[in-house]
Amino acid sequence: MEGQLALERGDPKQAILAFQRVEQQDPDYITEIITPLQTCYQEIGQAQEFTHYLRHLLEHHGCIRPMLALANIIKQQDGEPQLFDLILEKIQNPRPSLHGLDLLLDLALSKKDTISRNYLLLLKEMSTQLLKNQPAYKCTHCGLTARKLYWQCPSCHQWNTVKPL
Numbered sequence: 001m002e003g004q005l006a007l008e009r010g011d012p013k014q015a016i017l018a019f020q021r022v023e024q025q026d027p028d029y030i031t032e033i034i035t036p037l038q039t040c041y042q043e044i045g046q047a048q049e050f051t052h053y054l055r056h057l058l059e060h061h062g063c064i065r066p067m068l069a070l071a072n073i074i075k076q077q078d079g080e081p082q083l084f085d086l087i088l089e090k091i092q093n094p095r096p097s098l099h100g101l102d103l104l105l106d107l108a109l110s111k112k113d114t115i116s117r118n119y120l121l122l123l124k125e126m127s128t129q130l131l132k133n134q135p136a137y138k139c140t141h142c143g144l145t146a147r148k149l150y151w152q153c154p155s156c157h158q159w160n161t162v163k164p165l
């Protein structure tokens with residue numbers, strides 16, 4: 001809120017300082033500051049600094065939102081091979097996600113040259129991992145998902161309601 005106020009009274013530099021404090025205060029909220037920070041850096045004409053900060057967030061927290069913002073920058077600027085490499089390195093941390101998979105597909109499709117084998121291998125690895133974490137069974141009565149088949153649902157205690165997905 002402090003950042004938003006500073007931005008509204010026309011002080012993007014102060015707003016940047018406020019938004020960046022979120023990282024120390026509670027990194028769970030980093031996703032919330034990406035868009036307003038981008039506005040701030042655009043207002044002071046330092047898009048490059050924004051990219052640097054995103055890289056910093058990615059290196060230290062590895063969350064998906066800075067990755068998405070970086071991916072957009074890569075697509076706009078058509079290139080930035082180091083950013084590509086950074087995303088490839090971080091995309092499976094802390095664990096593969098559907099967001100990550102979607103982002104990687106998006107990046108692969110935005111590349112003008114043919115999709116490289118490394119991309120495909122990484123995509124395959126991620127989808128395998130995601131499928132492994134997918135529950136195989138679900139109770140049709142209460143919605144409980146399970147990795148193994150129960151004849152009696154451990155949650156709602158109905159018989160024969162747990163079905164393979």
Ligand SMILES: [Zn+2]
Pocket residue numbers: 139140141142143144153154155156157158161
């Ligand atoms: Zn159930």
